Amino acid sequence: MSLTRDIKDFALDIGYSHVGITSADDFSDFIDEVQSRGRLYDFYVEDPRKLLTGAQPKKCMPEAKSIISVVWDYSQKAFPESLLGKIGRIYQARCYNAPPHRINGARYKLLSDFLEKNGCQIGRGFLLPERRVAARAGVATFGKNNFAYAKNTGSFILLSSIVVDKELEYDSPTYEIKCPKDCTACMDACPTGAIYEPLKLNPRRCIAFNAWRTQDGFPGVTSYIPPEIREKMGTRVHGCDVCQEACPRNSAKLKSKLPQDPFLVQLAEDFSLPKMLEMSDQFYEKTVRPIMYNYISDKKYFQRNAAIALGNTGLAEHIPALDQAMDNPEELVRGYAAWGLGRIGGEKARSVLERRLKKESSSYVISEIRAALES
Template sequence: MNISQSIKAKSKELGFLDCAIIPAGFLEEESGHFHSWLDAGMNGEMGYMSRNIEKRLNPQLLVENAKTVIVVLLNYFPKATQNDDSAPVLSKYAYGIDYHFVMKDKLKELLRFIRKEITPCNGRPFVDSAPVLERAWARRGGLGWVGKNSNLISVLYGSFFFIGELILDVELPYDNPKPVADHCGTCTRCIDACPTKAIANNRVIDARKCISYQTIELKGELDKNLKGQFENRVFGCDICQDVCPWNLKSEPNNTSEFTPVPKLLELTHNEWHNMDRPLFNQLFKNSAVKRTGFKGLKRNLEFVERE
């Protein structure tokens, strides 16, 4: 087994769906699109998106002497969803333990393996918590194309997965992936289904209108102009992924940490709206829902209750 095969075999053993090994470099193609998005103010109150722009585009500013980016995908599609059709809806990615912890632990294990079995090196794992344009690296690695809903879509796996990276200061045998063709074609299901019309145009999301932004990132009052358009979503939104034909390929994940607390899927409409802090802490102790917190979730619940 050669070096590349060995790393990819280890990534599969760790539960990753796919893995690409590519050279680090400046993301020139993405630079113009990213600056245009920021200039249009589509990042809303996410001020952090306009900081460290050069680091987002150049991994050598994140890891000294960076030479290699290893990109991995981790499935989060659940085995089961919420029981009560009238209950407020939680995004599928937040069912289990916060993915930042889960993926970072797996990436650290992959880094230890490389150091022990392949070569001494310095490197850092990244999981949506540092200035890294993850979809761009995954696309460059041939793991998928960026769909009209701006999500990375895999021909094999759909789009219900997390993206993570290891950035290393050593050269490795690189893949030579061909860009994955855009398979969206004339389909506009994601655009048509978005209740707030947040998909500004192909592959551009106006975060200010996005339900995920409103229910997670926004810290103040929710946009009253979007009243009645959340379709009962209270943390994140999967609508554009749920309607995507490529997600007919999605299969339940095998990551034990993503298994939800049983009570979570059993919550009724009334139990959601009567949730107190002890129940919140019980259900979301190690969850990504802690990002919005109890007060934020109650704000969201009140917003959709009056829809």
Template sequence: MSLTADIKDFALDSGYSLVGVAPAENFPEYAAELRKRNEMYRFYTESPLRPLDWTEPKKMMPSAKSIVAVVFDVAKEAFPEKLIGKIGRIYMSRYYIAPRQRINGARRQLMKEFLEKSGCEVTIARAIPERLAAARAGLATYGKNTFVYFDGMGSFGLVTTFLVNAELEYDTSTMKVDCPPKCTACIDACPTGALYEPLRMDPRRCIAYNCFTTIDGNPGVTSYIPPAIREKMGSWIHGCDVCQTSCPRNQPRLKMKLTPNAYLEKKAQEFDMVKMLNATDEYYQVSLQPLTYNYIKEKKYLQRNAAIALGNSLDSAYIPALTTAMSDFEPLVRSYAAWALGRIGGKSAKQVLESCLKRETVESVRMEIEAALRV
């Protein structure tokens, strides 16, 4: 058996659904696009991930000759109804950026160890343009929504790439857009206009990005979500699936009858938006973190997102929970609870806002309360 065949066998035996191999060549078009749209992508290009450096794989690993791309099917099992429309499917799968102590992180580690035991020098390619790598490795074609589509999986696959120093047998590239020519369903369905033309997405307007990437400290990034985006977030608290669920190429997978996942069902039973808004540390650690560990690293960001979702429900039944949140230690939580109270509106929400304004000392929160009172 050749080394390539051996690697592919091991990947499939480990639970990956697809595996392909491409030469470790540069990604100049991707680098040019990131540079051209630097204002949109500063949060990424200037982050410690250094994605521009990764567009030249040999810069990151001088001996690199091949890219091994493996694909994990994130939608093999059913997602709980209770979480649909709130948490994106790829996050519910707990595959994305999984830590080593979780099964999906351990699988990635096993794959790396196998490649090493096979005599390869290996680097887990953290910021290679993975979708492009998968298309080069013959595993996927592009959709106009910027996702890649895998045979039988739709866009519900996640790619992990490994740089290795061995020359392998390369697969034939499938690099192309494979959508019906007149289809624009994803662009039409995007609630914020983030998908502004085929294959172009502005992350600053994307609900998924606003849910999780607005973490203070990264360059060009703040925790502030513009009010116009908040309203479009609806009930999403981590991710957004709209440009994938509106896609005809995903309908076969979305309509498949799948077996429920016991762990997800348990977490879904524990899921409660009001509890999330006023989350204790224990509730955050036990019930929320396992579904949100990839990007949201602090409780307050989920509390913020819960406040937005409750505000968008326009349901006055949530005014007591939002009133409690107006006494939260974190100004961020108080700010978004104020916005939510303004969004729900009515006499009792207004009374809460007026009373909180009298005692609020943080300027940014006061501004949110005043804005909410003007609605």
């Protein structure tokens, strides 16, 4: 058997649903596309991890010859109803390749170890444009919503790839948009109008982007989320699946009866938005980090998102939790708690805001309280 066949057999054996192989040539079209989007994508171009450099694998690893692209179907078990609409499926499914002691990281490490045992040198320390890699390796097509779709699986997939120094047999690319010609369901469903043309996303309007990328210290962004977007985030504190849920290419998967995931069932029992706003150390370690540990560096951003979500419920029962959050030492949390109170509105919320205004010393929080009182 060839090394190509051995690699594919091993990847399928450890649970990946598709595996394809392509050359390590540059993804020049991807680089051109990102650069053509100008300021919308400056956060990506300026990312300290040099994401565009990864689109030139041979620049990162001169011996690079091939890229192995694998697909993990993360929708094989049911997602608890109480978590849907709050946490994106990909996070619930713990879809991270790092750290290696979590399930997807362990699977990825198994594949890496197999390749090394079979004489391959592996490229490390750079990130590839996974959707482009998967399409060139023949394991994914595109949707107008920008997501990659795997055959008979849909878009609820994790794409990962590994660059190696061996010449392998390459698969035929599947660079196609496989959507019904007149379908615009994803664009119509997007709460913020972030998909402004097929295959064109304004990340600054995307809820998923706003929920995690808006952290201070990242290039091209701040922790500020515009009020118009806050309102449209609903109760989503991490991720957004709306444009995938609306998609007919996912309907078979969404309708299928899946077995429960006992880990998620237990986690869902512990999870609530008020607990996320309060964020005890135990809640952060036991309930938040297992499903969201990779993208957000500081728990205050989850607390901000929880304050937005509680405000968007419009329920007066959450006023005490938001009032208490206005004692938080982080002005970010206090400012968004004020917004949440203004969003709920009514006399009770107003009296909390007026009381807090008298005590507050941060000019940022004062501006949020005043805006909330005027709203």
